[in-house]
Amino acid sequence: MTKRAAPARQWPIDQLVEGVHYYREDGLMVLTExxxxxxxxxCGNRCRHCPFDHINVRSKRG
Known part of the structure; x- marks a missing residue:
């Protein structure tokens, strides 16, 4: 029996459009609002343009 690969992560949009859904900054892709x-x-990743007030971001404890 062979193992199946995990399914690829799905984007919520079929086709991302540069300048609408993302832009590039210093070689990185920055997702827009x-x-x-x-x-x-x-998503909890402290995104720069999060319209949800970072509600799923865990606070740093330390």
Missing amino acids: AYHLARGRC
């Missing part, structure tokens, strides 16, 4: 609204929830 429009992308996050299409996603529909805070």
